[in-house]
Amino acid sequence: MKSLLLPLSLLLASHSVLSENHTIHEPLFTPDKGVICDRKAGFCVDSFGISMAFTEEYLGVEAQEKMLEMINRIGSKNFDTTRYSFSNKVYCDSEQRACFVDRFSEEQLADYTSILFD
Template structure:
């Protein structure tokens, strides 16, 4: 009977099987992971952008430590390709929070004047 079920799943198509396996392996917890998170003090990581930041801006070593080699390599490539256009003093996270390294502050959204106290304290340790 078990063999028959497996045969039926296989005949339903490889894509269906891959989706089914991915959902079983990932489980409901992975869907609840926020794109922006704080792995350790003074670090903010953004899963959607594949980058981690410290109080000095984007960090290849921290990105590698928290998001893996592929993310670190991509970040390094983006920084290299941007050259002098790369701005280490300003970034916007995928959840909309905007941070200014020189000012040591993060705002709730791009262009906002409302300080995000949680992100600011996490990254810069002040406010």
């Protein structure tokens, strides 16, 4: 019995370290593989960009309607769903298949990029 406790405790300890080092924190969350949602910004994304379907599924109809209102106000031709910034300023470009520290940074963020594009 003692031999099983040590490996289990090591596994639990390594999991908590990985969780602490992960850069996805509230109000962002990952409800499913390949999806990141931002409660504060009011949208969800997948590898293709901002997703109205995932926004409705994980944030609700009201969040989806707010996003659609903004798109209509700006004009769908002027609204690029493939490039976006989260409320924490992390910027992702679905065409480049990468996420960056912010809109003007060239430093890629492995966690975000991996969640969305791997």
